[in-house]
Amino acid sequence: MSTRALFLVIAGVFSVVLPASADEVMDVATRSQVSVRLALKIPEQPKAVAVLFAGGNGALLVRSDGSIERGGNSLIKGRGNFAKFGLVAAAMDAASDQLAAHGNMPDPFRQSAEHVADIKAVIAALRTRFNLPVWLVGTSRGSKRNLSISQTRLPITITMLMMVFARDY
Numbered sequence: 285m286s287t288r289a290l291f292l293v294i295a296g297v298f299s300v301v302l303p304a305s306a307d308e309v310m311d312v313a314t315r316s317q318v319s320v321r322l323a324l325k326i327p328e329q330p331k332a333v334a335v336l337f338a339g340g341n342g343a344l345l346v347r348s349d350g351s352i353e354r355g356g357n358s359l360i361k362g363r364g365n366f367a368k369f370g371l372v373a374a375a376m377d378a379a380s381d382q383l384a385a386h387g388n389m390p391d392p393f394r395q396s397a398e399h400v401a402d403i404k405a406v407i408a409a410l411r412t413r414f415n416l417p418v419w420l421v422g423t424s425r426g427s428k429r430n431l432s433i434s435q436t437r438l439p440i441t442i443t444m445l446m447m448v449f450a451r452d453y
Contacts, residue, residue, distance in 0.1 A: 307324055307325050307326045307350070307367075308323075308324040308326060308350065309321060309322070309323060309324070309346060309347075309348060309349075309350050310322040310324055310374070310409070310413075312405055312406050312409045313405070314379060314401060314402040314405040314406065315379075315381075315398060315401055315402065315405075317381075318379050318380050318381045318398075318402070319379070319380045320376060320377060320378075320379050320380070320402050320405070320406055321346040321377045321380075322335075322346070322374045322375065322376055322377070322406065322410075323344065323346045323350055323352055323363075323374075323375040323377070324372060324373065324374050324375075325363050325364055325366065325367040325372070325373040326367065326372050327367045327368070327370050327371070327372065329370060330370060330371065330372045330414060330416060331370040331371060331416065332370075332371050332372070332416050332417045332418070332419055333371065333372040333374055333410045333411075333414055333416050333417070333418045333419065334366045334371045334372065334373055334374065334418075334419045334420075334421050335374045335376055335403075335406060335407070335410065335418060335419065335420050335421065336359050336360060336363055336366075336373060336374060336375045336376065336421050336422075337359075337376055337420070337421065337422035337423070338354075338357040338359060338360050338375070338376075338423070339357050339359070339422075339423045340354075340356075340357055341354075341378075341387075341388035341389060342378045342382075342388055342389030342394065343377065343378040343382075343383060343387060343388040343389060344360060344375055344376075344377040344378070345377065345383070346375070346377045352375065355375075357423065358423065359421065359422075359423040360375050363375055371419070372410075372414060372416070374406075374410060376403075376406060379393075379398075379399070379402050403420075
C-alpha cells in the first residue's frame with residue numbers, strides 16, 4: 285500500500301471518529317435561569333434557518349467549542365448538508381434545567397408548556413439574528429418536539445415544519 289493510500293485510509297477513519305463540530309455556538313436564554321445551546325453551521329449566503337431536533341434522548345451536549353458529545357443521530361450528523369444547500373443548521377440541545385436534572389430530555393417535558401417556551405425563544409433569537417424564515421426539522425423522538433410546538437396556541441409563525449424518519453442501514 286502506498287503512503288498516500290495509507291494516509292487516505294487513516295484520514296477517513298479519523299474523520300468518522302472525531303466529534304462533530306459547529307461553525308459557532310449560540311446560547312439562548314429561554315426561561316428564568318434556563319438556557320438552550322445551539323450548534324450552528326452557517327453558510328455564506330443563508331436562505332433560511334433549520335432548527336434541528338435530534339431523536340433519542342434529545343440531549344446533544346453541545347460544548348462551548350462547538351463540538352457535540354452526543355452527535356450520533358443521523359439528522360445531527362448530516363447537519364452540514366443543510367448548510368451546503370444554503371440553510372443555517374441550528375442543532376438544538378436540551379434545555380439547561382433538563383440536562384442538570386436528568387442528563388437528557390424526558391418525554392413528558394417534550395410535550396410541556398416549558399419546552400414550547402424554549403422553542404419559541406430559540407425561534408425568536410434566530411429570527412432576530414438572521415432575519416430569515418425558520419424551519420423546524422425533527423427526526424424520531426425529535427419529531428415530538430415539532431408536534432408540541434405545532435399544537436400550541438401561542439402566537440408563533442413557522443415557515444416549515446418537517447418530521448424526518450430516517451433509518452440507518
